[in-house]
Amino acid sequence: MAIPALPTWYHANLQYLLTSLNPIRQALAARITHIQNQPVPIFSETKLAPEALAVLHHTPSALDQLCNIFKLSFFERNILLLCIGRELDPNFEQLCAQAQGSLERNYPTLGLALSIFQDTSLRILSSQTPLQFWKLIEIEPSRTLTQSPLKINQRILCYIVGEPCLDDELAGILKEYQLETNGSSSLPPSHQKIAEQLIATWSQSRQTGKMPVVQLCGSEIVTKYAIASTASAHLSFKLFVISAAILPANPNELNSLMQNCWREAILSNSAILLDCDDINLADSSREFAIFQFIEGLNIPLIISTQERQRQCQRLTLVFDVNQPTHSEQRDIWQSHLGSVAAQLNGHIDRLVSQFNLSTTTIQAACLSLNHAELANQTSLEEKITELEETSSPPSRNRKSKTTNPPPPTEASPSPLFNHLWEFCRTQSRPRLEDLAQRVEAIATWDNLVLPEQQKNVLRNISIHVRQRAKVYQEWGFAGKEAKGLGISALFSGASGTGKTMAAEVLAKELRLDLYRIDLSAVVSKYIGETEKNLRRIFDAAETGGAILLFDEADALFGKRTQVKDSHDRHANVEVSYLLQRMEAYQGLAILTTNLKESLDQAFLRRIRFSIKFPFPDGSARVQIWQRIFPERTPTKKLDFNKLGNLNVAGGNIRNIALNAAFAAAEAGEPVMMKHILQAAEAECVKLERSLTDVEIRGWV
Structure with missing residues (x-):
C-alpha cells in the first residue's frame, strides 16, 4: 500500500x-x-x-x-x-x-x-x-x-x-544582492578573514539583541559587496543594498522608509548594506539622513564607504578592505588562467607587481582571452592583435600595432602577456577627472635631448619600476625595509627644459598611463582639504600603478616657512603627507619644480631620484630643432645650426615650430626660415623679450 x-x-x-x-x-x-x-x-x-x-x-x-x-x-x-x-x-x-x-x-x-x-x-x-x-x-x-x-x-x-x-514602497529602493560566483565562490584569505569576523560579530550579537554597525572601507565596491554577501549567506541572511543617495531629507519620509527597511529585514531574515561610496558628506542634509538611518535600525547593518567615517554613535566595527595581497593575486591569476599561464613565460609576477587588482578584475582579464581559440591559433600574434583592438578604447593611438614593446627582460614577454598588460592598464585607469589629466605618452628616447648623465638616471628609474617585483618580492627587500619602497623622483629645471617629456618617455617605455596633476589646483586654503585631494589621487591611482606627475610642486613646497601660526604648521603637514604617500605608492611619483634651491634638504633626502634639467646650450638646441618636425612635414632650406642660436628652451622651440607650420600651411608653402622667424617673434612677445641680431643672423 x-x-x-x-x-x-x-x-x-x-x-x-x-x-x-x-x-x-x-x-x-x-x-x-x-x-x-x-x-x-x-x-x-x-x-x-x-x-x-x-x-x-x-x-x-x-x-x-x-x-x-x-x-x-x-x-x-x-x-x-x-x-x-x-x-x-x-x-x-x-x-x-x-x-x-x-x-x-x-x-x-x-x-x-x-x-x-x-x-x-x-x-x-x-x-x-x-x-x-x-x-x-x-x-x-x-x-x-x-x-x-x-x-x-x-x-x-x-x-x-x-x-x-517586496513592499511596494521599497521597490526600486531596496535591491537584493546575490554574489555572482562565475564558478568560484571563494574569497581570498585576507577577505575571507574579514567575512569570518563579520559572521562572528553577528552571531554573538544575535544572542544579545544589540547589533553593532559594520563599516567596510575601501575603493573596491564589488569586493566589499562580496565580503558582505559571503558573511550573509553563511548565516542564511539575504543581503539587500540601499544607496545613501536616495535617503529622503524629509524626516517623516525618512522615518517611514526606515520602518519599512527594518520590517523587511526582520521578515526576510536579511542584512542591509548602506552604500555611501559616492556620497558627498559635505552635504549636511545627506549626512543627517545617513546618521538617522544608521541610528534607527537595530538589524545587521553594513556601511560601505571609501574612507573611514564616523557617522553614528552606535558601536561600530570598522574593517579596511584592501586589494588581495600580492601572493593572493598571483594565486588568482594562476587559478583563472589555468594551463594558459605557462604561455606567460613566468611574467605573472610582473602583472601582480604593477597592477594591484581585485579578484573580479583579474577574472575579467582572464575571461577576455578565449582560451579555446588561442590554443587553436596558428598565429598567436594575430589573435592578440585582434584582442587588443577590441578591448582598447577608441581614443587609443594605434598607428602601429608593434609600437610600445615592453622592455626586454630575462624572458621575452609573450603576446598573451602583452594583451593582459594592456587590458589591466585600461581597466585600472583611475577616475581623476577633476584633479588630474591623463597625458597620451608619445615621446620616445629619440625625442629627448638631454646630457647623457641625466638620461642614465632616467634609465635607472625605468629599471627600478620594471624590476620592482624581483627585488622587493623575490629577493626579499620588501621585508628588509618596511617603508620607503615607493619610487619617487624630482625633476627640476626651468620651464620648457623637458621635464614633462621625460615623464612621457618613461610612461611610453614602461607602457603605463601618465597623469599630470597640477598641484596649484590640488592645494586648498581650507585645512585638511589638500590632504583629502592627495589621498583621492593616490588611492585612485594605486590600482594601476600609473605614473603620477605632480607639476608645479612649488605651489606646495613654496608654502614651507618657519612655523609662526597654525596655517604655517599645516603647510608643513601637507608637504610631509605628500612625501609619505609618494614613499608608499606602488607606482612612480614624479615632482617637478622650477626652484629646487627653495626645497628643504630633509625633504630631498626622502626622494629616491633627482634630476636637474639644464637649459639647452647651442648644441642641444640644434639637436632639438633637428628632431622637432615630423617626417611628413614639408620643409625647405632650414639651417638648424643657425636656428640653434635662438636662446630659448625646448618647450619654446616646439611652440615656434608648431606656429611656423600653421603659417606655412596657410601660405601653401613648406616650412621655411621666414615662417620660423615670424613664429619666433610671436613667441618672444609672449616671453616678454626681443630677438637679438645674433640670434637671427642669417635666417632670411
Whole structure:
C-alpha cells in the first residue's frame, strides 16, 4: 500500500490560515446574534488535515512565525486575522456590516475588534503597539480612531499566505544582492578573514539583541559587496543594498522608509548594506539622513564607504578592505588562467607587481582571452592583435600595432602577456577627472635631448619600476625595509627644459598611463582639504600603478616657512603627507619644480631620484630643432645650426615650430626660415623679450 505524500508547506500553511479564521467568524456571528437577537447561520468552516499539521510541526505557519517575531498579543493576533478574513473570505464584508449594525461599515475597525473579542485592551489605540509600530495593519483616516477602517498591509498579507514579495514602497529602493560566483565562490584569505569576523560579530550579537554597525572601507565596491554577501549567506541572511543617495531629507519620509527597511529585514531574515561610496558628506542634509538611518535600525547593518567615517554613535566595527595581497593575486591569476599561464613565460609576477587588482578584475582579464581559440591559433600574434583592438578604447593611438614593446627582460614577454598588460592598464585607469589629466605618452628616447648623465638616471628609474617585483618580492627587500619602497623622483629645471617629456618617455617605455596633476589646483586654503585631494589621487591611482606627475610642486613646497601660526604648521603637514604617500605608492611619483634651491634638504633626502634639467646650450638646441618636425612635414632650406642660436628652451622651440607650420600651411608653402622667424617673434612677445641680431643672423 502506497503511503500518501505529505502536502507542501505552502498548502499546509494556507490550510492553517483558513482554519484560523474559524474563531473570527464565530466571534462575528455571536456579535450579530446579540444585536439581532436571533441566531446567525455559520458558514462552512475549514478543517486542518492531520497531514498538514504534521508539516507545520516541523516548520511553523507564517502566521505563527509573524506573531512570534513581532510579539503580538492574542488580541492583536485576532485583529490581524479579522483584516485577513476580509481579504480572503468574500462573506466577511457582510459579517462585518451586520456586526456593526450598518451596511456601509462592511470593514474591520478597532471598535468592532473591541466588541467581539475577549481579553481586549485599549492599549491597542497606541501607535507604539506592534500592529501599528511595524505597520502590520493600515488605519485609514476617519472621524474617530475606533471607527477608522482597518486593512492589512499588503507585504504582511503576502508573508502570511507564503507568497514572497517586496513592499511596494521599497521597490526600486531596496535591491537584493546575490554574489555572482562565475564558478568560484571563494574569497581570498585576507577577505575571507574579514567575512569570518563579520559572521562572528553577528552571531554573538544575535544572542544579545544589540547589533553593532559594520563599516567596510575601501575603493573596491564589488569586493566589499562580496565580503558582505559571503558573511550573509553563511548565516542564511539575504543581503539587500540601499544607496545613501536616495535617503529622503524629509524626516517623516525618512522615518517611514526606515520602518519599512527594518520590517523587511526582520521578515526576510536579511542584512542591509548602506552604500555611501559616492556620497558627498559635505552635504549636511545627506549626512543627517545617513546618521538617522544608521541610528534607527537595530538589524545587521553594513556601511560601505571609501574612507573611514564616523557617522553614528552606535558601536561600530570598522574593517579596511584592501586589494588581495600580492601572493593572493598571483594565486588568482594562476587559478583563472589555468594551463594558459605557462604561455606567460613566468611574467605573472610582473602583472601582480604593477597592477594591484581585485579578484573580479583579474577574472575579467582572464575571461577576455578565449582560451579555446588561442590554443587553436596558428598565429598567436594575430589573435592578440585582434584582442587588443577590441578591448582598447577608441581614443587609443594605434598607428602601429608593434609600437610600445615592453622592455626586454630575462624572458621575452609573450603576446598573451602583452594583451593582459594592456587590458589591466585600461581597466585600472583611475577616475581623476577633476584633479588630474591623463597625458597620451608619445615621446620616445629619440625625442629627448638631454646630457647623457641625466638620461642614465632616467634609465635607472625605468629599471627600478620594471624590476620592482624581483627585488622587493623575490629577493626579499620588501621585508628588509618596511617603508620607503615607493619610487619617487624630482625633476627640476626651468620651464620648457623637458621635464614633462621625460615623464612621457618613461610612461611610453614602461607602457603605463601618465597623469599630470597640477598641484596649484590640488592645494586648498581650507585645512585638511589638500590632504583629502592627495589621498583621492593616490588611492585612485594605486590600482594601476600609473605614473603620477605632480607639476608645479612649488605651489606646495613654496608654502614651507618657519612655523609662526597654525596655517604655517599645516603647510608643513601637507608637504610631509605628500612625501609619505609618494614613499608608499606602488607606482612612480614624479615632482617637478622650477626652484629646487627653495626645497628643504630633509625633504630631498626622502626622494629616491633627482634630476636637474639644464637649459639647452647651442648644441642641444640644434639637436632639438633637428628632431622637432615630423617626417611628413614639408620643409625647405632650414639651417638648424643657425636656428640653434635662438636662446630659448625646448618647450619654446616646439611652440615656434608648431606656429611656423600653421603659417606655412596657410601660405601653401613648406616650412621655411621666414615662417620660423615670424613664429619666433610671436613667441618672444609672449616671453616678454626681443630677438637679438645674433640670434637671427642669417635666417632670411
